[in-house]
Each structure stands twice: as C-alpha cells, then as structure tokens.
Amino acid sequence: MGSTVRIAMVAGEASGDxxxxxxxxxxxxxxxxxxxxxxxxxxMEAQGFDAWWPMEKLAVMGYVDALKNxxxxxxxxxxxxxxxxxxxxxxxxxxxxPDFNLGLETDLKAAGVKTVHYVSPSIWAWRGGRIKKIAxxxxxxxxxxxxxxxxxxxERIPVTYVGHPLADIIPLETNKLAVREKLSLPRDxxxxxxxxxxxxxxxxxxxxxxxxxxxxxxxxFLPNALFVVPLTTRETRLQFEMAIYKQExxxxxxxxxxxxxxxxxxxxxxxxxxxxxxxxxxxxxKRPMVITYKIAKASYWIMKRMAYQPFVGLxxxxxxxxxxxxxxxxxATPDNLAEALVKLYEDKENAAAVAEAFxxxxxxxxxxxxxxxxxxxxxxxx
Numbered sequence: 001m002g003s004t005v006r007i008a009m010v011a012g013e014a015s016g017d018x019x020x021x022x023x024x025x026x027x028x029x030x031x032x033x034x035x036x037x038x039x040x041x042x043x044m045e046a047q048g049f050d051a052w053w054p055m056e057k058l059a060v061m062g063y064v065d066a067l068k069n070x071x072x073x074x075x076x077x078x079x080x081x082x083x084x085x086x087x088x089x090x091x092x093x094x095x096x097x098p099d100f101n102l103g104l105e106t107d108l109k110a111a112g113v114k115t116v117h118y119v120s121p122s123i124w125a126w127r128g129g130r131i132k133k134i135a136x137x138x139x140x141x142x143x144x145x146x147x148x149x150x151x152x153x154x155e156r157i158p159v160t161y162v163g164h165p166l167a168d169i170i171p172l173e174t175n176k177l178a179v180r181e182k183l184s185l186p187r188d189x190x191x192x193x194x195x196x197x198x199x200x201x202x203x204x205x206x207x208x209x210x211x212x213x214x215x216x217x218x219x220x221f222l223p224n225a226l227f228v229v230p231l232t233t234r235e236t237r238l239q240f241e242m243a244i245y246k247q248e249x250x251x252x253x254x255x256x257x258x259x260x261x262x263x264x265x266x267x268x269x270x271x272x273x274x275x276x277x278x279x280x281x282x283x284x285x286k287r288p289m290v291i292t293y294k295i296a297k298a299s300y301w302i303m304k305r306m307a308y309q310p311f312v313g314l315x316x317x318x319x320x321x322x323x324x325x326x327x328x329x330x331x332a333t334p335d336n337l338a339e340a341l342v343k344l345y346e347d348k349e350n351a352a353a354v355a356e357a358f359x360x361x362x363x364x365x366x367x368x369x370x371x372x373x374x375x376x377x378x379x380x381x382x
Contacts, residue, residue, distance in 0.1 A: 005033065005091075006037075008089040010038050013041075018165065039051060058073065093377065117134065117140075120144065131155050134157060144162065176266060176269075183260075186226070189226055191228060192226070193267065194228070195265075195273045202276075208243050209333075217338045217341060221338065228268060229255065231257070265282050271288075271290075272289065279315055282315070286358045286359060291316075291327070
C-alpha cells in the first residue's frame with residue numbers, strides 16, 4: 001500500500017456525521033497521510049474531510065420526501081459514482097444511509113474497490129430480504145449492536161461488532177441535581193423530559209399530543225410539574241411553539257432548549273421520547289421513559305407487516321424484554337401517555353430496576369467504538 005491512502009465516505013445525516021468524524025480522527029492517528037472525501041457534514045469537515053456535496057442533500061424522511069427529492073438525489077449518486085470510478089479510492093465507507101449507499105457499494109465492489117458499511121441496516125427489525133443485498137455490497141460490516149453480528153455470521157458476511165459511540169461519550173452515571181443546576185431548574189419538583197423528534201415530519205405528528213399530555217399531567221396529577229423540551233432546529237422549535245399556542249397551553253411551564261437532549265434527559269425524572277436514537281440516549285442516561293410515535297396509517301400498516309421484532313424501541317430490543325412501555329399510533333392519546341408517565345414517576349422501585357437494566361446495556365455497548373472501527377477498516381484495507 002502506498003503512503004497516501006484514499007478513503008471515500010458518504011454520510012447522510014447528523015448521526016452519521018458524528019460517527020464518521022470519530023472514525024476519521026481514529027484513522028488519521030493510524031494513517032497520518034490518508035485523505036478523505038465524498039459526501040459529509042460539518043463534523044467530518046472539521047476533521048479535514050473534503051465534502052464534494054453537503055450531506056443535507058441526502059437527509060430526507062420517509063417515502064414521500066424521498067420521492068420528491070428523487071431526481072436530485074439520483075443525479076448526485078450518478079456524478080459521485082463517476083468520480084469514484086475515475087479516481088478509484090483504496091476503500092469506500094458508507095456510513096448508514098443504506099438506501100443511498102448499498103447500491104453504490106455494490107457497483108464499487110464489483111469494480112474491485114473495497115467497501116465497508118458502517119452501521120448495520122436494521123435487518124433485525126425487518127424481514128431478512130435485505131441481507132442478500134448487503135452480502136453483494138460489502139467486504140465488511142461494522143455493527144453497533146450486539147444482536148447484529150450473529151445474523152451476518154450465519155450468512156458468512158464479514159462483520160465486526162464495534163459498539164455504540166454514545167455509550168463511550170455518555171458517562172455511566174448522570175447526576176440529576178447537577179444537571180438541574182446547570183439548566184437553572186428547581187431541585188425538588190417533578191420534571192419530565194419531552195423529546196418529540198428531530199425532524200419536522202415527526203413534530204407534525206407528535207407536537208400537539210406532547211403538549212396536551214403536559215396539560216393533563218399538570219391539571220390532573222402533578223400541578224407543580226415542569227417540562228423540558230430539547231429541539232434541534234429553528235423550524236422544529238417554531239412547530240412546538242405553535243402547538244403550545246394552538247392547544248392554549250401558555251400557562252404550562254415548558255422550558256424549550258436548543259439541542260441539549262442529554263441535559264434534558266439527565267434533568268428529568270421521567271421522559272417521553274418519540275422513537276429513534278433519542279430512546280438510546282435516554283436509556284444510557286438511565287431514566288424511566290415512555291416510548292411513543294405516530295406515523296401515517298399506511299406506513300404503520302406496512303411496517304407492522306414487515307417487522308418481526310415485538311418491540312420498536314431500541315432499549316427494549318437491546319434488553320430482549322419490555323423494560324419501558326411503548327405506546328404507539330392510535331394508543332398514543334394524551335390521556336394514555338399522561339397516565340403512563342405519572343405512574344412511572346411515582347414508582348421509585350421500578351426506576352431503580354430500569355436503571356439497572358440500562359446499565360447492563362451501557363456496559364455492553366461501551367466498546368471504544370472509533371478505535372475498533374478504525375482497526376476493522378485497516379484490516380479490510382490490508
């Protein structure tokens with residue numbers, strides 16, 4: 001291998017940008033002359049990555065969005081593929097974004113370029129048809145969760161379990177009072193962390209329900225309760241403020257934060273979390289939670305038919321049992337959610353059991369992810 005290793009990468013959204021930036025840093029420590037290029041975000045660029053296109057171009061949600069942006073995205077994929085075929089990198093690393101990356105990886109691998117897929121597509125949650133596609137696409141899969149490698153080993157696909165970087169970043173214990181002080185929140189009132197999602201489509205479905213749930217908790221159960229709501233963008237913050245206005249909930253004490261999801265979860269006694277990576281963050285912070293979401297009826301029906309996991313929330317999937325309640329779709333009424341949250345708030349014994357189950361998960365996922373991933377990439381290069 002010559003001195004300059006050329007590493008092409010594609011990340012499609014914020015979580016991929018974070019994973020890839022840690023991996024680039026770990027690879028640069030081992031391969032100081034390596035160059036990195038492709039599609040990525042600001043964190044990757046801060047590590048010296050050359051972004052030919054910004055990753056926002058790929059971050060779309062759901063089938064409808066994907067169709068609307070289909071022409072632009074296929075155009076980018078076509079141009080990217082041409083450039084990569086011309087310069088033939090030493091290795092291509094697709095970071096998540098399987099709909100975009102797997103096809104690209106298949107073509108590159110067929111042309112003799114080594115390919116790695118970082119973040120196993122969720123074959124454990126869907127019927128396994130996808131695994132044949134993955135076998136064609138990659139030389140190696142880097143898996144974040146311990147239930148994934150056996151599925152690949154069964155199909156003789158090289159796989160390395162690298163753990164989850166959030167488990168490296170989040171401390172094993174989060175001091176509730178210290179976080180409350182940091183956010184200037186009162187020490188001794190019930191605090192609920194509400195995470196309604198990071199995308200506008202999620203807030204469209206969830207914001208009103210979250211606001212009504214808070215109203216019911218205050219009116220019927222805990223008149224001194226407080227609600228901390230981390231929101232990731234100006235747009236989603238505005239959506240939540242509109243919901244407060246529409247539901248006439250101006251007197252409910254919401255504290256809206258820009259980002260700071262981990263602080264919100266750490267300050268709370270209990271959280272209400274729209275399914276997604278946030279449920280994993282909540283688990284690593286070891287607080288009881290209710291997992292909820294609503295999506296379009298047709299999409300929900302398709303997902304239910306395809307899924308073979310009894311759970312949708314990562315914390316329950318990782319534990320292999322129901323540790324925290326999942327209240328989904330038509331069941332996710334403000335009444336049901338409020339009752340479940342207050343019940344969790346009052347049950348201190350259950351809170352201790354939840355913390356114990358989540359500590360086990362934390363230790364399992366804490367693997368020094370960036371180092372392990374870098375080692376696997378270098379092994380694949382050699």
